[in-house]
Amino acid sequence: MKLIEDANQQALARILEGEPRLIDIVPASQLMKGLRDRMILHAGPPITWERMCGPMRGAVAGAIVFEGWAQDLRSATELAASGGIEFHPNHHFGAVGPMTGMTTKSMPLFVVENARFSNRAYCAINEGLGKVMRFGGNDASVLKRLAWLRDVFGPVLGKAIRASGGVDLKSIIARGLSMGDEMHQRNLACSSIFLREIAPWMARTSVDNATLAECLAFIGQNDQFFLNIAMAMGKVMTDPANGIRGSTIVTTMCRNGTDFGIRVSGLGERWFTAPVEMPEGLYFAGYSEKDANPDMGDSAIVETIGLGGFAMAAAPAVAGFIGAGAPSEAGNFTRSMGEITVAQNPEWSIAAMDFAGVPTGIDIRLVVDSGIVPVINTGIAHREPGIGQVGAGVVKAPLACFQQAVRAVASDLGVS
Amino acid sequence: MTDQNGPQYQRLLAGKVEVVNVGLEGFVKDLHDCGIGVVHVDWKPSAGGDPQMAALLAKLGV
Numbered sequence: 001m002k003l004i005e006d007a008n009q010q011a012l013a014r015i016l017e018g019e020p021r022l023i024d025i026v027p028a029s030q031l032m033k034g035l036r037d038r039m040i041l042h043a044g045p046p047i048t049w050e051r052m053c054g055p056m057r058g059a060v061a062g063a064i065v066f067e068g069w070a071q072d073l074r075s076a077t078e079l080a081a082s083g084g085i086e087f088h089p090n091h092h093f094g095a096v097g098p099m100t101g102m103t104t105k106s107m108p109l110f111v112v113e114n115a116r117f118s119n120r121a122y123c124a125i126n127e128g129l130g131k132v133m134r135f136g137g138n139d140a141s142v143l144k145r146l147a148w149l150r151d152v153f154g155p156v157l158g159k160a161i162r163a164s165g166g167v168d169l170k171s172i173i174a175r176g177l178s179m180g181d182e183m184h185q186r187n188l189a190c191s192s193i194f195l196r197e198i199a200p201w202m203a204r205t206s207v208d209n210a211t212l213a214e215c216l217a218f219i220g221q222n223d224q225f226f227l228n229i230a231m232a233m234g235k236v237m238t239d240p241a242n243g244i245r246g247s248t249i250v251t252t253m254c255r256n257g258t259d260f261g262i263r264v265s266g267l268g269e270r271w272f273t274a275p276v277e278m279p280e281g282l283y284f285a286g287y288s289e290k291d292a293n294p295d296m297g298d299s300a301i302v303e304t305i306g307l308g309g310f311a312m313a314a315a316p317a318v319a320g321f322i323g324a325g326a327p328s329e330a331g332n333f334t335r336s337m338g339e340i341t342v343a344q345n346p347e348w349s350i351a352a353m354d355f356a357g358v359p360t361g362i363d364i365r366l367v368v369d370s371g372i373v374p375v376i377n378t379g380i381a382h383r384e385p386g387i388g389q390v391g392a393g394v395v396k397a398p399l400a401c402f403q404q405a406v407r408a409v410a411s412d413l414g415v416s
Numbered sequence: 417m418t419d420q421n422g423p424q425y426q427r428l429l430a431g432k433v434e435v436v437n438v439g440l441e442g443f444v445k446d447l448h449d450c451g452i453g454v455v456h457v458d459w460k461p462s463a464g465g466d467p468q469m470a471a472l473l474a475k476l477g478v
Contacts, residue, residue: 001476248476365478366478369462369470371460407472410472410476
């Protein structure tokens with residue numbers, strides 16, 4: 001159908017032509033006019049407190065205490081359960097967040113600008129490994145780290161980013177792919193490249209060597225530091241592709257621990273949801289699938305632009321880490337995702353695939369026709385609030401989301 | 417069809433057989449176990465065999 005093919009080429013071009021640059025770190029309240037007191041943004045499609053999973057509830061309680069809307073976790077939980085908190089998806093505010101994806105007004109956010117289309121997207125700073133809010137952690141150590149990110153690290157790194165004039169992200173991704181990253185469960189190379197680029201600017205703008213050393217060490221000790229930057233980049237690249245009538249290209253994939261949701265270019269802001277699946281993967285010592293929560297996070301935005309599970313061939317070590325099979329089989333994931341995408345990204349190539357570009361532009365028609373669903377590399381959270389990460393694995397997007405979207409496109413175009 | 421050497425399918429199976437298996441992968445093992453060369457083609461019907469969805473996809477250009 002020519003209308004669809006033309007619309008898809010337009011949507012694809014808008015994704016590929018993006019020029020994402022990290023330009024600042026700014027408190028959320030200064031970036032989002034509608035973000036008020038007692039309002040929490042979360043990962044995934046819209047959800048109410050009653051349907052939230054354990055780690056999401058745990059993170060909500062922690063975020064409430066962090067913002068000072070309640071004195072302790074118990075009263076915070078009561079406040080949320082009584083309807084005292086307004087919940088919205090990050091995606092409705094131009095933002096994304098990993099796992100539980102908590103965003104509240106005082107949290108510092110990365111600002112990524114798309115110079116080609118003059119739009120911006122935001123994501124909170126990665127907290128590091130261990131007990132963290134994105135995996136449902138909410139104790140004093142979690143809140144103390146968030147306060148340090150807000151009061152110390154965010155301002156220090158923000159000043160350095162502004163002084164640098166911004167950091168080009170596409171070139172970091174291109175180098176990271178050649179160094180074994182897929183930008184979802186492995187960000188070691190990109191985090192290191194970013195640190196190499198920003199460290200001189202942090203030194204030039206620093207007024208305190210001890211603080212500078214602390215901030216540099218925080219980046220250097222977190223292999224996943226770059227993930228949140230890559231996520232904001234994914235959001236800023238896909239947003240311009242929204243709203244092209246007839247296009248069947250996916251512009252959003254995300255999950256909230258209960259539902260998986262997608263949005264499609266030709267259908268604008270409309271969500272298509274289905275129950276989210278359980279990741280299959282490997283567990284940390286002492287944990288098993290009995291402890292796992294169904295998948296969650298806005299991080300599937302990286303798969304939406306051809307990274308993560310779609311770029312598995314670039315990161316064979318990840319296949320072993322997440323229990324996705326032998327490293328030699330990593331290329332099968334990328335080849336399979338090529339069956340449901342309309343193009344390759346020539347700027348992001350994979351050496352192990354003879355420098356083929358990452359598969360880009362998920363077409364809902366191809367997903368439903370083939371029965372091949374997007375694969376997403378993911379972390380696994382404990383199903384109870386307050387515990388944190390228990391493993392890593394691969395999760396499949398539910399086919400039902402794509403079937404609903406195909407029917408909606410057909411209805412919109414008057415096809416029956 | 418037949419000719420002076422009998423039905424064609426009988427001649428087909430009289431010599432060495434090489435098989436292309438399309439779809440269900442379960443047949444591959446049985447053929448292998450019989451010492452028959454087989455190449456598997458990973459194929460599924462459109463839309464998992466849902467005729468209404470397949471028809472809709474066809475109208476949408478798949």
